[in-house]
Amino acid sequence: MLKISFIAIGNELLKGFIVNTNAARAGQILRNQGLSLHRVLTIGDTKEAIMAAVEAELAESDVVLMSGGLGPTKDDITKYTLAEVFGAKEWKWDQDTLDFLEQRYKERGRSLNELTRGQARVPDVCEVVPNRMGTAPGMLFRRGNKQLYSMPGVPFEMLHLLEHEVIPRLQRSFSTEALTFEFVRIAGIPESEAAGRLEQLEQDLPPEASLAYLPRADGIWLELSMRMPHEQIELATRQTHEIAARIADIFGPAVYARDDRPFSQVVRDTFVQKGLSLAVAESMTGGRVASLLVESSGASRYFKGGVTAYFTQIKSRVLDVSENLIEANGVDSEAVAREMAAQVRKKLNADIGLATTGLAEADGDKGAHVWLGYADHMGTEARHVPLRYNRSINIDRATHYLLQLAMQKLHERL
Amino acid sequence: MLKISFIAIGNELLKGFIVNTNAARAGQILRNQGLSLHRVLTIGDTKEAIMAAVEAELAESDVVLMSGGLGPTKDDITKYTLAEVFGAKEWKWDQDTLDFLEQRYKERGRSLNELTRGQARVPDVCEVVPNRMGTAPGMLFRRGNKQLYSMPGVPFEMLHLLEHEVIPRLQRSFSTEALTFEFVRIAGIPESEAAGRLEQLEQDLPPEASLAYLPRADGIWLELSMRMPHEQIELATRQTHEIAARIADIFGPAVYARDDRPFSQVVRDTFVQKGLSLAVAESMTGGRVASLLVESSGASRYFKGGVTAYFTQIKSRVLDVSENLIEANGVDSEAVAREMAAQVRKKLNADIGLATTGLAEADGDKGAHVWLGYADHMGTEARHVPLRYNRSINIDRATHYLLQLAMQKLHERL
Numbered sequence: 001m002l003k004i005s006f007i008a009i010g011n012e013l014l015k016g017f018i019v020n021t022n023a024a025r026a027g028q029i030l031r032n033q034g035l036s037l038h039r040v041l042t043i044g045d046t047k048e049a050i051m052a053a054v055e056a057e058l059a060e061s062d063v064v065l066m067s068g069g070l071g072p073t074k075d076d077i078t079k080y081t082l083a084e085v086f087g088a089k090e091w092k093w094d095q096d097t098l099d100f101l102e103q104r105y106k107e108r109g110r111s112l113n114e115l116t117r118g119q120a121r122v123p124d125v126c127e128v129v130p131n132r133m134g135t136a137p138g139m140l141f142r143r144g145n146k147q148l149y150s151m152p153g154v155p156f157e158m159l160h161l162l163e164h165e166v167i168p169r170l171q172r173s174f175s176t177e178a179l180t181f182e183f184v185r186i187a188g189i190p191e192s193e194a195a196g197r198l199e200q201l202e203q204d205l206p207p208e209a210s211l212a213y214l215p216r217a218d219g220i221w222l223e224l225s226m227r228m229p230h231e232q233i234e235l236a237t238r239q240t241h242e243i244a245a246r247i248a249d250i251f252g253p254a255v256y257a258r259d260d261r262p263f264s265q266v267v268r269d270t271f272v273q274k275g276l277s278l279a280v281a282e283s284m285t286g287g288r289v290a291s292l293l294v295e296s297s298g299a300s301r302y303f304k305g306g307v308t309a310y311f312t313q314i315k316s317r318v319l320d321v322s323e324n325l326i327e328a329n330g331v332d333s334e335a336v337a338r339e340m341a342a343q344v345r346k347k348l349n350a351d352i353g354l355a356t357t358g359l360a361e362a363d364g365d366k367g368a369h370v371w372l373g374y375a376d377h378m379g380t381e382a383r384h385v386p387l388r389y390n391r392s393i394n395i396d397r398a399t400h401y402l403l404q405l406a407m408q409k410l411h412e413r414l
Numbered sequence: 415m416l417k418i419s420f421i422a423i424g425n426e427l428l429k430g431f432i433v434n435t436n437a438a439r440a441g442q443i444l445r446n447q448g449l450s451l452h453r454v455l456t457i458g459d460t461k462e463a464i465m466a467a468v469e470a471e472l473a474e475s476d477v478v479l480m481s482g483g484l485g486p487t488k489d490d491i492t493k494y495t496l497a498e499v500f501g502a503k504e505w506k507w508d509q510d511t512l513d514f515l516e517q518r519y520k521e522r523g524r525s526l527n528e529l530t531r532g533q534a535r536v537p538d539v540c541e542v543v544p545n546r547m548g549t550a551p552g553m554l555f556r557r558g559n560k561q562l563y564s565m566p567g568v569p570f571e572m573l574h575l576l577e578h579e580v581i582p583r584l585q586r587s588f589s590t591e592a593l594t595f596e597f598v599r600i601a602g603i604p605e606s607e608a609a610g611r612l613e614q615l616e617q618d619l620p621p622e623a624s625l626a627y628l629p630r631a632d633g634i635w636l637e638l639s640m641r642m643p644h645e646q647i648e649l650a651t652r653q654t655h656e657i658a659a660r661i662a663d664i665f666g667p668a669v670y671a672r673d674d675r676p677f678s679q680v681v682r683d684t685f686v687q688k689g690l691s692l693a694v695a696e697s698m699t700g701g702r703v704a705s706l707l708v709e710s711s712g713a714s715r716y717f718k719g720g721v722t723a724y725f726t727q728i729k730s731r732v733l734d735v736s737e738n739l740i741e742a743n744g745v746d747s748e749a750v751a752r753e754m755a756a757q758v759r760k761k762l763n764a765d766i767g768l769a770t771t772g773l774a775e776a777d778g779d780k781g782a783h784v785w786l787g788y789a790d791h792m793g794t795e796a797r798h799v800p801l802r803y804n805r806s807i808n809i810d811r812a813t814h815y816l817l818q819l820a821m822q823k824l825h826e827r828l
Contacts, residue, residue, distance in 0.1 A: 014451040016441030017628055020434055023456065027430030037428040039463070040456035042437065049453070056470060214431055280722075286713065287696075287704025290722040294700030295806060297775060305728040308694075308704040310719040314762055318721070318732070348728055361711060392709060 002174050003038040004030065005057035009068035009078060010153060011044045022067050022158055029159065033167050034179035034227065045069050050081045058146055063170060065162070068153030070136035072115040079122070079139070082150055086141045088123030096130060097122075097137045104135075126150075129165045133157040138165060147173065178233040180226050182244035185257040187219035187404045194220055197250050201243070208236070209243065218263040218400045219256065222247060256407055263400070264296040270407050271302035271352075278406070279348035280306035281319055281340040283331075284358040284370050288399045304348045309340070319343045332357050337373030338380035345375045352376050352410075354402055361391045370398040372405055381409075416588050417452040418444065419471035423482035423492060424567060425458045436481050436572055443573065447581050448593035448641070459483050464495045472560055477584060479576070482567030484550035486529040493536070493553070496564055500555045502537035509534075510544060511551045540564075543579045547571040552579060561587065592647040594640050596658035599671040599680075601633035601818045608634055611664050615657070622650070623657065632677040632814045633670065636661055670821055677814070678710040684821050685716035685766075692820070693762035694720035695733055695754040697745075698772040698784050702813045718762045723754070733757045746771050751787030752794035759789045766790050766824075768816055775805045784812040786819055795823070 006026055012018045023040045030036055038061055043049040045068070057064045069078030083091075097120040105112045119135045122128055129138030129149065134157040139150045149166050151158045170176065186194065191213055202211060208228055214221040224244050228236040248255050257266045271278055280289045280303075290306045293299050307318050312331045315321040321339045329335040337357050345353025355373030362368050368387040374380065385401050387394040420440055426432045437454045444450055452475055457463040459482070471478045483492030497505075511534035519526045533549045536542055543552030543563065548571040553564045563580050565572045584590065600608065605627055616625060622642055628635040638658050642650040662669050671680045685692055694703045694717075704720045707713050721732050726745045729735040735753045743749040751771050759767025769787030776782050782801040788794065799815050801808040 013438075014441055014454065015445055016438040016443075016451075017626075019438040020454075024427075024430040024433040027428055029430075031429055038458070039467075040428065040434075042454035044452070052474070053453075060466070212431075214426075282701075282704075285705075286708030286717075287701035287720060287722070288708075290696075290701025290724075291699075291705045291809075294702075294724065294774070294809070297805060299700065300724055303700075303724050305724040305732070306701060306722040307732070308701070308720040308722070310704075310708065310714055310717050311762075314719040317763070318719070318761055347732055348725075349731065360708070391711060395705075395708070 002035060002063060002170070002176060003061040004035060004063045004065060005061040006037055006040045007050075007053050007057060007064060007066045008040070008042045008153070009045050009050060009066065010042075013042045014044055022153065022155055025155065025159055026065065026067075026162055029163055030167070031179065033171070034177050035167070035170065045075060045077060047077055047081050047084075050078060051085055054082070054085050054148065058143055058148065062146055062174065064146070064148040065166065066148065066150045067158045070119075070150065070152045072119055072135070078150055082139070082141060082148070083123035083125070086123070086125045086143070086148075088125045090124050091121050092124050094120050094122050094128045094137060097128060100130070100132065101135060129161065129169070131157060131161050131165075133160045140169070176230070177227050178230045178236060180228075180233065180236045180240045182224050182240050183258060183260055184222040184224070184244055184247045184251065184255055185219055186222065186251045186254040187256050188408075189220070189251065189254050191215060191220055194222070194251075198222075198247065201246060201250070205243070206239070209239070211247075217396055218266075219404065221260075253408070253411065256404065262296060263403070264292055264294075264299070267293065267403050267407065268296050268298055268302060270410055272298075274410055274413075276351040276410065277302050277304050278352045278354065279304045279344045279350035281315075281344035281353065281355040281373075282306060282308045283310065283315070283340070284356045284360055285395050285399050285402070286310055286360075288395050289354065289356065289402060292399055292403070304350045307344055307347070315340065319347065332359065332371065334371055334382040334384065337371035337382045338375070339373075341373035341375035341382075342380050352406060354406055356398055356402055358387075358398065360387075360394050360398075368394050370394075370401070372398070372402045374405055374409055376409070376413075416449060416477060416584070416590060417475040418449060418477045418479060419475040420451055420454045421464075421467050421471060421478060421480045422454070422456045422567070423459050423464060423480065424456075427456045428458055436567065436569055439569065439573055440479065440481075440576055443577055444581070445593065447585070448591050449581070449584065459489060459491060461491055461495050461498075464492060465499055468496070468499050468562065472557055472562065476560055476588065478560070478562040479580065480562065480564045481572045484533075484564065484566045486533055486549070492564055496553070496555060496562070497537035497539070500537070500539045500557070500562075502539045504538050505535050506538050507534055508536050508542045508551060511536075511542060514544070514546065515549060543575065543583070545571060545575050545579075547574045554583070590644070591641050592644045592650060594642075594647065594650040594654045596638050596654050597672060597674055598636040598638070598658055598661045598665065598669055599633055600636065600665045600668040601670050602822075603634070603665065603668050605629060605634055608636070608665075612636075612661065615660060615664070619657070620653070623653070625661075631810055632680075633818070635674075667822070667825065670818065676710060677817070678706055678708075678713070681707065681817050681821065682710050682712055682716060684824055686712075688824055688827075690765040690824065691716050691718050692766045692768065693718045693758045693764035695729075695758035695767065695769040695787075696720060696722045697724065697729070697754070698770045698774055699809050699813050699816070700724055700774075702809050703768065703770065703816060706813055706817070718764045721758055721761070729754065733761065746773065746785065748785055748796040748798065751785035751796045752789070753787075755787030755789035755796075756794050766820060768820055770812055770816055772801075772812065774801075774808050774812075782808050784808075784815070786812070786816045788819055788823055790823070790827075 126139040136152045141148045212223040226236045309315045340355035341353040353375035358370035372383045540553040555562045626637040640650045723729045754769035755767040767789035772784035786797045
């Protein structure tokens with residue numbers, strides 16, 4: 001298999017001011033094309049560090065991808081360092097980049113300054129890889145059969161260049177394999193139990209297939225993948241599909257999605273498909289449920305809104321949860337969770353009402369936990385979930401459990 | 415300066431299923447102790463990859479930190495590989511770890527299984543670095559003056575071990591420098607303007623000092639740091655403080671914090687200090703403001719709650735914004751932003767009301783933008799902000815602009 005190294009350049013990455021998401025996104029994009037990263041290296045922007053890293057990764061891998069250090073200012077030394085590593089004799093103007101930059105600046109009614117014009121100047125030993133999303137062109141350097149691609153560090157420029165320019169060149173230069181995969185996403189089943197149910201199926205898997213358990217905030221993503229030569233892609237696609245279908249059968253109603261849509265889209269699509277609207281009353285989750293729902297475009301097709309009742313008095317004041325009920329049961333109770341869901345449903349004139357009340361962190365001898373409330377035209381329900389992590393993870397878990405409960409009710413209903 | 419490499423082990427990291435936040439957090443923690451990362455390397459969990467990485471980083475750096483691959487199952491091969499690299503002759507039981515594991519399982523009413531007990535078995539060539547947050551102990555291996563620390567991959571275990579066990583050992587073994595730093599956080603001033611105002615000050619900085627501009631969601635963090643020998647730490651602290659105070663003077667009212675508290679804490683502390691309560695009506699931000707506020711413990715000391723009015727009808731139904739006002743001005747208008755803020759303040763009986771209405775993404779020829787509403791006992795105000803990024807960044811920006819507006823009003827007020 002093709003060995004690919006990724007070198008990310010930037011002091012900010014080493015200091016921890018920025019998390020290296022470029023490498024993670026590159027890993028995903030490569031994987032979708034049947035390629036995978038062998039090593040990821042992060043280094044500071046000094047000449048010595050870049051030279052040492054380039055030599056080491058060229059020795060270790062077939063392909064080296066680099067991001068960062070291509071800006072026009074004097075801190076950006078990647079281009080000059082690579083010119084030295086690959087023994088450039090002179091510098092040339094890349095006419096295509098120059099035309100693109102002039103056009104771009106003209107459209108914006110500005111004239112091209114010398115610093116930016118200099119982005120079109122490249123060492124004679126490289127091939128330019130056009131970048132239409134920014135000012136710094138990508139560059140391809142070769143040593144023997146090995147290839148090194150230098151790309152800008154700006155995430156959307158790097159990802160666009162990787163997907164549209166670099167990967168097609170890799171596929172033309174090297175014989176790559178095809179990777180097919182399908183997802184089966186399950187909720188409410190612990191990983192160890194899932195593994196037990198899949199034991200026989202895993203033993204019977206063909207050698208080209210592999211099954212990964214990916215625990216996520218919204219449940220476990222089971223990823224079945226197969227790696228085969230490009231000629232056999234149809235067979236691989238069919239087999240992947242058949243095995244994934246068997247996995248889905250094993251888990252039945254615990255399966256809540258069969259693709260990699262973000263969770264907010266899965267929820268949106270479920271509600272929109274059923275033609276139902278939603279309202280949410282949040283105490284313990286403090287707005288996190290609503291903010292998760294609106295992460296996806298089109299939330300307004302089903303999500304009417306919500307009430308964040310953080311002070312107890314708001315539960316009675318805005319939601320009309322009766323003070324007697326709160327006094328009799330405590331604010332953090334099954335009865336209040338049910339009533340909050342019922343009241344927010346009524347107040348906001350929605351088909352489904354959801355609610356949370358509980359403790360995001362332990363308070364004295366009371367552990368962190370949440371009461372989840374659900375209401376529809378048939379009545380109300382509640383579920384209690386103990387939580388064992390820190391404040392922010394507990395809020396996030398409660399949010400996902402609540403929405404999983406809602407989807408499960410929607411599926412049962414029709 | 416001490417050269418430190420960090421090796422993160424895990425196929426999941428290379429595939430992009432998980433972003434390498436361990437390295438970023440380690441970078442921050444080291445920096446707070448005057449240390450810094452020289453290189454970060456991510457590799458898969460194969461013996462060859464681990465061996466090659468360990469040899470290369472031991473050659474390059476003084477200290478190698480490793481995370482991952484210490485679990486009890488057969489996929490976890492770090493311990494066995496390190497035993498081979500460092501020439502272990504036999505395995506020993508670490509009594510301290512064994513006692514800890516037995517105690518821990520007893521407390522939970524469970525008995526220790528063989529797989530977990532095996533975590534206390536370590537190669538004879540290592541020194542155990544106790545891990546009280548999980549089952550896998552840390553291990554220190556030496557080669558000449560160089561040190562390699564193997565730590566678990568679970569973030570909170572790794573970070574605890576690094577901070578409380580590894581860094582103190584490094585400080586005892588190597589002569590490290592002292593790093594002092596202070597933050598001046600400013601909002602509402604573009605980076606280029608900030609740089610202009612600081613030009614003279616930057617020219618006059620002593621050579622031991624450096625000033626970093628860190629653009630964050632909540633504004634620009636200006637970080638002034640000084641690096642000096644440990645004997646001069648008092649001088650460094652005093653000088654850092656003096657220069658930071660001059661920077662703060664230059665920006666006056668644009669300074670909203672002088673330390674690195676999370677933004678939600680800065681907001682909480684500002685409200686609590688003024689003894690004022692807050693309520694929020696969210697349309698465009700859909701719950702994000704509320705969920706940001708409750709990220710910090712103690713939000714209930716000032717945050718009463720909010721209404722997420724995602725459907726237009728909720729604005730009149732729950733918030734009592736008059737339908738005539740909406741019809742006359744449009745739902746996405748200055749008048750509605752002011753009225754939402756006023757109504758949520760009244761409804762929830764809070765001192766301050768805040769509101770957002772607008773477009774999180776462009777819709778036809780209407781660009782993304784937000785109207786921010788503010789209300790207190792004196793009346794209402796609104797501010798309009800055009801937004802130019804994608805949906806989720808726009809929502810996040812609007813959230814931070816709104817809370818910066820609120821803090822600015824609070825500071826003006828008293």
